[in-house]
Amino acid sequence: MNFKNILVNQENGIATVTINRPTKLNALNKLTIEELHEALVQIEMQETIKVVILTGSGEKAFVAGADISEFAHFSVNDGGRLAAKGQEMVFDFIENFSKPVIAAVNGFALGGGLELAMACHFRMASDNAKMGLPEVSLGVIPGYGGTQRLPQLVGKGKAMELIMTAGMISADEALNCGLVNHVTTPEDLLPLTQKIAHKIMRNSLVAIRGAIKAVNACYTDGVNGYETEVEAFGNCFGTEDFKEGTTAFLEKRKADFPGR
Numbered sequence: 001m002n003f004k005n006i007l008v009n010q011e012n013g014i015a016t017v018t019i020n021r022p023t024k025l026n027a028l029n030k031l032t033i034e035e036l037h038e039a040l041v042q043i044e045m046q047e048t049i050k051v052v053i054l055t056g057s058g059e060k061a062f063v064a065g066a067d068i069s070e071f072a073h074f075s076v077n078d079g080g081r082l083a084a085k086g087q088e089m090v091f092d093f094i095e096n097f098s099k100p101v102i103a104a105v106n107g108f109a110l111g112g113g114l115e116l117a118m119a120c121h122f123r124m125a126s127d128n129a130k131m132g133l134p135e136v137s138l139g140v141i142p143g144y145g146g147t148q149r150l151p152q153l154v155g156k157g158k159a160m161e162l163i164m165t166a167g168m169i170s171a172d173e174a175l176n177c178g179l180v181n182h183v184t185t186p187e188d189l190l191p192l193t194q195k196i197a198h199k200i201m202r203n204s205l206v207a208i209r210g211a212i213k214a215v216n217a218c219y220t221d222g223v224n225g226y227e228t229e230v231e232a233f234g235n236c237f238g239t240e241d242f243k244e245g246t247t248a249f250l251e252k253r254k255a256d257f258p259g260r
């Protein structure tokens with residue numbers, strides 16, 4: 001996979017997607033959004049890839065937001081289209097991705113950068129990371145799902161404060177409020193994320209796909225999450241992974257899931 005603004009590395013079942021515009025602190029411009037979408041479409045089709053890690057290049061930033069220079073002169077319609085297209089192509093796409101997507105937040109995750117991390121299934125952070133939604137300091141609001149996903153993760157009051165103050169929080173504060181799951185040193189960020197990815201990969205990825213769908217149903221308007229869970233649970237009984245998982249347990253051995 002050859003891209004201009006992102007790097008995709010595939011190793012041992014893990015695809016690491018690195019946003020690679022370090023001189024612009026990995027800000028998300030139009031091309032980067034398009035390339036992320038294209039990379040994810042290709043990753044979804046590749047059976048050898050089981051888990052995706054999303055990170056930023058350089059030591060300073062995960063992603064410092066949407067590229068301000070690109071939207072500074074937008075009209076009302078342009079602004080609406082920017083948000084709608086980005087949400088569809090990348091943010092909602094990641095949230096509903098059938099394979100686990102983990103954000104490894106290695107520095108500034110601001111605006112669209114934090115929104116990107118929040119669209120991932122869960123987040124890891126290095127201890128130098130700084131997170132926030134500074135949009136109102138620019139006269140705009142979060143447009144890539146931030147007003148919806150931040151309250152889901154940290155609660156309404158904390159989300160309101162973060163959005164209204166446009167302030168940044170440290171990795172430890174993010175850990176305390178449930179925005180990230182683990183904080184580690186910058187050197188250990190990718191190794192620890194890979195360790196968790198490998199732990200995930202030992203399980204049935206077909207079952208995990210059903211679990212992602214059921215958990216997401218909890219946050220989808222007009223969808224009954226309990227019904228989604230019942231359907232996804234029932235579907236597991238028709239998979240080879242279920243046969244292997246239960247047989248391995250009864251035979252007192254480790255399961256070797258075929259992923260079907």
Ligand code: COA
Nearest residue numbers: 023024025027064065066067068069108110111112134135
């Ligand atoms: N969009 C476009 N360019 C960005 C950017 C963004 N969101 N964030 C950083 N950059 C660019 C800067 O313009 C600068 O480019 P230049 O060297 O060509 O001038 C480069 O990245 C380095 O950023 P700089 O501001 O010099 O680094 P810093 O260490 O002084 O500050 C930040 C770091 C993250 C605090 C600061 O870059 C910042 O506030 N960025 C914008 C964050 C934001 O509001 N994001 C939400 C957008 S909706």
